[in-house]
Amino acid sequence: MSKGAVLIISGPSGCGKSTLTKELLRVIPNLYFSISTTTRSMREGEQDGVHYHFVSEQEFLTQVQEGRFLEWAQVHNNYYGTSLEPITHALEQDKLVLFDVDVQGHRDIKAHFGDFAQSVFITTKNKEILKSRLQSRQTDDEHTIEFRLIQAYEEMQHLHTFDYLLVNDDITQAREAITAIAKSLLYRNTRQNEELLQNWNKL
Ligand code: ADP
Ligand code: 5GP
Numbered sequence: 001m002s003k004g005a006v007l008i009i010s011g012p013s014g015c016g017k018s019t020l021t022k023e024l025l026r027v028i029p030n031l032y033f034s035i036s037t038t039t040r041s042m043r044e045g046e047q048d049g050v051h052y053h054f055v056s057e058q059e060f061l062t063q064v065q066e067g068r069f070l071e072w073a074q075v076h077n078n079y080y081g082t083s084l085e086p087i088t089h090a091l092e093q094d095k096l097v098l099f100d101v102d103v104q105g106h107r108d109i110k111a112h113f114g115d116f117a118q119s120v121f122i123t124t125k126n127k128e129i130l131k132s133r134l135q136s137r138q139t140d141d142e143h144t145i146e147f148r149l150i151q152a153y154e155e156m157q158h159l160h161t162f163d164y165l166l167v168n169d170d171i172t173q174a175r176e177a178i179t180a181i182a183k184s185l186l187y188r189n190t191r192q193n194e195e196l197l198q199n200w201n202k203l
Contacts, residue, residue, distance in 0.1 A: 012152030
């Protein structure tokens with residue numbers, strides 16, 4: 001694998017993954033955000049084909065049977081999956097492919113791409129802050145928020161398996177950090193060395 005780059009972000013729901021993804025889409029022109037397929041219902045402000053491909057459970061399971069997913073998982077009682085074909089295409093076009101997946105998705109994508117894929121675990125300084133972010137987002141009821149907080153602590157147990165850890169406290173600093181990590185991937189040696197060596201000695 002010598003073209004493109006892969007960045008995986010994971011972290012508890014409400015930690016700021018979508019907010020930081022927006023920033024990356026703004027500052028990195030060559031970024032391709034892997035649009036997952038999901039059976040969860042659309043939130044206010046979300047668009048089909050932009051944030052997710054929203055499908056029925058039946059349609060999702062058909063795609064599983066057809067082997068269309070690089071990985072898929074059940075998260076918070078909904079199915080989520082990553083299609084392989086658009087990612088391969090984006091890498092061929094030398095894009096930086098960004099995945100926003102849960103910790104199981106991270107493990108599977110790492111297994112597929114190896115060290116070529118770099119990953120960031122994003123979280124908050126503590127549970128209280130996560131709770132207040134989930135409340136401020138106004139997309140979940142109190143019961144769902146309590147459930148997400150339990151899930152969050154379980155996900156935190158996997159943070160040592162990631163290449164980078166980003167505590168999203170001050171938003172300006174977090175934006176700078178995620179941008180620095182993403183940009184650093186564009187300079188990885190494995191990305192360009194073959195082409196450089198082939199062309200370097202030509203007069
Ligand atoms: P995720 O995509 O990980 O579920 P979001 O990006 O939707 O999380 O963020 C959850 C909420 O927290 C949103 O209302 C967002 O505006 C807010 N938020 C994100 N980062 C920060 C931050 N550093 N400080 C304060 N609020 C934040
Ligand atoms: P949300 O419903 O809040 O957008 O996402 C819930 C969780 O599902 C998050 O942890 C998110 O990273 C994860 N997720 C989103 N898409 C995928 C995917 O394609 N595969 C996996 N494994 N997890 C996903």
